[in-house]
Amino acid sequence: MNTREVIIDVENxxxxxxxxxxxxxxxxxxxxxxIFGFLGANGAGKTTAIRILCGLSTPTAGKxxxxxxxxxxxxxxxxxxxxxxxxxxxxxxxxxxxxxxxxYGGIYGMSRKEIKEKTEVLLNKLEFSSQKNKLISxxxxxxxxxxxxxxxxxxxxxIVFLDEPTGGVDPITRRSFWDLIYEAAENGITVxxxxxxxxxxxxxxxxxxxxxxxxxxxDTPEGLKNAxxxxxMDEVFLKITRKL
Amino acid sequence: xxxxxxxxKKEFFHIIRDPRTLVILFGIPIVEIMLFGYVITNExxxxxxxxxxxxxxxxxVEIQNKIYSSGFFLRGGNLYSEKEIEKAFRKGHIKQVIxxxxxxxxxxxxxxxxxxxxxxxxxxxxTASMIVSxxxxxxxxxxxxxxxxxxxxxxxxxxxxMQYNPELKGSYMFVPGTMALxxxxxxxxxxxxxxxxxxxxGTMEILLVSPLNPLQIxxxxxxxxxxxxxxxxxxxxxLGNLVFGVPINGSIVLLMTLVMLFILMALSLGLLISxxxxxxxxxxxxxxxxxxxxxxxxSGFIFPIENMPWLLQVLANIMPPKYFIIILKNIMLKGxxxxxxxxxxxxxxxxxxxxxxxSVKKFKIRLE
Numbered sequence: 083m084n085t086r087e088v089i090i091d092v093e094n095x096x097x098x099x100x101x102x103x104x105x106x107x108x109x110x111x112x113x114x115x116x117i118f119g120f121l122g123a124n125g126a127g128k129t130t131a132i133r134i135l136c137g138l139s140t141p142t143a144g145k146x147x148x149x150x151x152x153x154x155x156x157x158x159x160x161x162x163x164x165x166x167x168x169x170x171x172x173x174x175x176x177x178x179x180x181x182x183x184x185x186y187g188g189i190y191g192m193s194r195k196e197i198k199e200k201t202e203v204l205l206n207k208l209e210f211s212s213q214k215n216k217l218i219s220x221x222x223x224x225x226x227x228x229x230x231x232x233x234x235x236x237x238x239x240x241i242v243f244l245d246e247p248t249g250g251v252d253p254i255t256r257r258s259f260w261d262l263i264y265e266a267a268e269n270g271i272t273v274x275x276x277x278x279x280x281x282x283x284x285x286x287x288x289x290x291x292x293x294x295x296x297x298x299x300x301d302t303p304e305g306l307k308n309a310x311x312x313x314x315m316d317e318v319f320l321k322i323t324r325k326l
Numbered sequence: 327x328x329x330x331x332x333x334x335k336k337e338f339f340h341i342i343r344d345p346r347t348l349v350i351l352f353g354i355p356i357v358e359i360m361l362f363g364y365v366i367t368n369e370x371x372x373x374x375x376x377x378x379x380x381x382x383x384x385x386x387v388e389i390q391n392k393i394y395s396s397g398f399f400l401r402g403g404n405l406y407s408e409k410e411i412e413k414a415f416r417k418g419h420i421k422q423v424i425x426x427x428x429x430x431x432x433x434x435x436x437x438x439x440x441x442x443x444x445x446x447x448x449x450x451x452x453t454a455s456m457i458v459s460x461x462x463x464x465x466x467x468x469x470x471x472x473x474x475x476x477x478x479x480x481x482x483x484x485x486x487x488m489q490y491n492p493e494l495k496g497s498y499m500f501v502p503g504t505m506a507l508x509x510x511x512x513x514x515x516x517x518x519x520x521x522x523x524x525x526x527x528g529t530m531e532i533l534l535v536s537p538l539n540p541l542q543i544x545x546x547x548x549x550x551x552x553x554x555x556x557x558x559x560x561x562x563x564x565l566g567n568l569v570f571g572v573p574i575n576g577s578i579v580l581l582m583t584l585v586m587l588f589i590l591m592a593l594s595l596g597l598l599i600s601x602x603x604x605x606x607x608x609x610x611x612x613x614x615x616x617x618x619x620x621x622x623x624x625s626g627f628i629f630p631i632e633n634m635p636w637l638l639q640v641l642a643n644i645m646p647p648k649y650f651i652i653i654l655k656n657i658m659l660k661g662x663x664x665x666x667x668x669x670x671x672x673x674x675x676x677x678x679x680x681x682x683x684x685s686v687k688k689f690k691i692r693l694e
Binding site for chain 1: 333335535539
């Protein structure tokens, strides 16, 4: 495992808001092409950490490298090399499918020709070509979500950050959404995902669990289950959060 | 640059696809200018007019009959002394008092000249000047009819006095006022709402994570509204000019430059609001109460600032529209050049700088 290429390297990341410590000496590494689950209760500091990794917020201290760039000084380069999708899908309801794709491609500096070609490929792959000129507001939730993910990796980023991407969707749709995530990972895109759903945690290659601003555990789902003597990730999560 | 244009294009899609936005952008300006224009310049009909006839002779009765039979005026009663004039106005419905001097026809015949005084309630300035000119026309008409039968032309001197608003402030005021109102509405309110919408939908996060820098995002949001506001300003000035005859006596280049300055000021105010507001609704309410109502009530558009209690006068003095309206009035109506409006221009520039500074500061805090 350790011989693989490290794409996110975090060493003693500290983020303070006044006297409140949101991230307390986080240290972890994420490997290229890995699906990395980032778990924790609300308020544990997940969002703060993601914002720092995405270059939205400056850390207080630590050494943080994302896609080879320094999170203190090279946030512009970081932004160029990552994709991002949040719970709220991030597509514009009043634009069509094609217009949304073109807009996001455009702000990542893709050429018009490239956008056009890749749009064809993408819509064919999703079997979605007939919906090309439909407004997003007319699409069912599951489709919006798949499309939002496809848009987030449309510019072929090195890492994609998914902030609770499957909120409010049924398990079947969630499953088919994860097929897309696996596919992206196979194509070498590193997936950094936060989730509330413990069944999703099982799909990750490795999982970290944050409690009160610290990383309480970090291993493969199997490893965690063995270490905590649990049948599933739900139990692991409960045991870790209660014990501490 | 290409990214930026992609962004602006997206904004235009938002505007074009939302019927409500379209109505606010293009419907309201036209409706408003027509409304203000026609309400103020409405045709005269059945205006109650009272008479103080100090001579009560054949000629004055004849003139009165002509006036009352014209269809524009209604008999508002007879007054018997100067003191009653004020009282008649105060009671409310009398709009004009016609005063004939004593021994009217005698003076007219012997001296060839006699006096009529028209005292008009000018609190509604436009109507007042129309009442006067209609009355005047009827009297002149009567005179030319009488003069045809005489060799020596007789003369009736008509003296007019505007009660309550002697300088007729308020005439043509609706164009500068509407312009300030609409530019404020579109620039500030629409920008703040559209930025708040991105926040509400969560797309703002995505934009911030993208390689677009915050300045590009803000400019991209603001640019379409800047363009549309200019189109609206042109529409208002043109409509005012063609339909209502509001003149543009000064330099059009100067006018448009300062209009753009005001739009810039309003946009930066909209930005400031959007940094405070968390939702579209909040942005709307803030714009309404912080911008719209003061623009209507405190800018001098409808109520003269001089007549306000001092506290409201102080408030009115920190409202940007006041200065814009002064600028517009000067350039459009009085035809003055930059040397008469540089102070107001400086104030607007100062306000713009302050608003932009504050928004940038707030925006940075939010990013943390």
